[in-house]
Amino acid sequence: MVFTFATQRVLINFCLPTVLVLIFVVSVFNAGSITAPFQAIKDGASCVSQRPEDQKDHRPSLAYGFGDLMPELFKPIKLPVTAKDFIDQRGNKFVNGGRDYWKEPMGKDILVVDIDTRNPNGENGVFNAKKMDWEKVEAAGSSLLTVAHINHFIYSQIHGYDYKFFHAKKIRNHFDTWIKPHALQRMLHNYKFVVFIDADAIIQHLEVPMEFLFNRWNISPNTSIAMPIDTQQVFEGENNISVDSKGKIVLNSGVVVLQNLPHSHEMMQAWAECTTEKRYPGCGHWKTNWSHEQRAFSEFIRYDFNPDGNNIVEIPCNDANGFPGLVGQASVVDDCKGEFVRHYTLNKGTAKTSTSDALMQSMGELLQKNFANNHRNILIEE
Numbered sequence: 347m348v349f350t351f352a353t354q355r356v357l358i359n360f361c362l363p364t365v366l367v368l369i370f371v372v373s374v375f376n377a378g379s380i381t382a383p384f385q386a387i388k389d390g391a392s393c394v395s396q397r398p399e400d401q402k403d404h405r406p407s408l409a410y411g412f413g414d415l416m417p418e419l420f421k422p423i424k425l426p427v428t429a430k431d432f433i434d435q436r437g438n439k440f441v442n443g444g445r446d447y448w449k450e451p452m453g454k455d456i457l458v459v460d461i462d463t464r465n466p467n468g469e470n471g472v473f474n475a476k477k478m479d480w481e482k483v484e485a486a487g488s489s490l491l492t493v494a495h496i497n498h499f500i501y502s503q504i505h506g507y508d509y510k511f512f513h514a515k516k517i518r519n520h521f522d523t524w525i526k527p528h529a530l531q532r533m534l535h536n537y538k539f540v541v542f543i544d545a546d547a548i549i550q551h552l553e554v555p556m557e558f559l560f561n562r563w564n565i566s567p568n569t570s571i572a573m574p575i576d577t578q579q580v581f582e583g584e585n586n587i588s589v590d591s592k593g594k595i596v597l598n599s600g601v602v603v604l605q606n607l608p609h610s611h612e613m614m615q616a617w618a619e620c621t622t623e624k625r626y627p628g629c630g631h632w633k634t635n636w637s638h639e640q641r642a643f644s645e646f647i648r649y650d651f652n653p654d655g656n657n658i659v660e661i662p663c664n665d666a667n668g669f670p671g672l673v674g675q676a677s678v679v680d681d682c683k684g685e686f687v688r689h690y691t692l693n694k695g696t697a698k699t700s701t702s703d704a705l706m707q708s709m710g711e712l713l714q715k716n717f718a719n720n721h722r723n724i725l726i727e728e
């Protein structure tokens with residue numbers, strides 16, 4: 347691999363903010379010790395000079411820039427992958443269902459991937475060289491990607507997952523979201539799991555690892571794919587745009603968890619080629635008609651590729667679809683709050699607030715723990 351100037355710039359851009367955050371946090375954590383901040387600078391500096399070929403894992407990655415910084419930073423609040431439950435900031439308890447399929451962190455065997463035909467390289471974009479003005483980032487168009495990439499990337503870094511942005515080519519005569527099965531199939535070869543999250547979907551609890559959620563969602567070693575159940579829209583008493591022709595609610599492709607199994611590759615091939623109608627007469631209808639690849643999966647693929655009943659897993663709508671306040675808008679009748687991944691199919695602008703809130707929620711918790719631990723060093727009580 348050639349270590350280009352551009353790569354180096356990406357490294358520096360990703361590293362520097364982390365170093366600054368870390369110096370600040372380390373200072374608070376270790377108030378009273380003057381050596382810690384310098385150690386942090388030294389550790390941080392090493393990430394700038396680290397080359398891809400130095401890594402144990404030879405898959406090229408954007409993620410090498412953060413190294414161990416984020417896992418270290420989040421250590422005090424990270425949920426263990428084998429945790430029996432997770433309690434959120436509002437006191438809601440989410441259990442793992444007593445399942446322990448996944449007992450060890452999978453690290454770089456999990457890929458978090460963003461896939462889009464748009465490129466976040468415009469004003470305030472993550473791929474724009476000019477300094478970003480966060481206040482002016484609008485969660486619309488390609489700037490929506492910037493908001494999502496920040497959330498998805500930070501999440502991948504906290505848990506040591508790999509991260510990629512797959513900038514896809516449009517597919518002729520198909521709606522843009524048809525790129526998903528093609529791109530996902532391509533990425534799946536190099537990982538154990540690939541987790542795709544839409545540009546308008548935001549991870550809410552940065553400290554909760556995928557492995558915990560896989561257990562919670564009953565994603566077993568035999569599961570090929572998992573997607574959340576869609577929110578239903580009812581117009582004039584008809585829910586017919588939310589269900590397939592057999593009346594079963596469609597799955598929403600805003601969150602896709604894929605496991606690298608031979609069965610999965612066969613399934614992805616069938617999905618990606620669905621509109622050729624070689625295997626599925628009538629699939630061509632969904633090239634440009636709503637809801638495109640999502641409906642094609644629900645109409646055809648899910649009835650053909652679930653021989654054991656656990657090959658295709660339906661994630662509860664409330665966990666990974668919708669957002670608080672969606673119900674009642676656009677005739678949506680299901681109150682799915684997106685407890686783990688909020689999907690802003692409407693009110694896309696809120697994705698930015700959601701990204702800020704998720705990050706500040708975890709930073710707030712970290713700081714709160716450290717104010718408590720170090721109050722004797724911080725507090726002057728008059």
Ligand SMILES: *[C@@H]1O[C@H](CO)[C@@H](O)[C@H](O)[C@H]1NC(C)=O
Binds near residue numbers: 566567568654656
């Ligand atoms: C996985 O599939 C194999 C073979 O069909 C079966 O024996 C096993 O019980 C399955 N495991 C789970 C967790 O479903």
Ligand SMILES: *[C@@H]1O[C@H](CO)[C@@H](O)[C@H](O)[C@H]1NC(C)=O
Binds near residue numbers: 582584586587
């Ligand atoms: C859904 O039902 C409504 C009311 O019966 C009908 O007008 C519409 O064409 C149907 N849409 C689809 C996609 O079947």
Ligand SMILES: *[C@@H]1O[C@H](CO)[C@@H](O)[C@H](O)[C@H]1NC(C)=O
Binds near residue numbers: 633
């Ligand atoms: C989309 O649906 C319309 C109305 O049912 C149909 O006429 C059209 O052929 C469909 N598009 C494709 C690409 O099949």
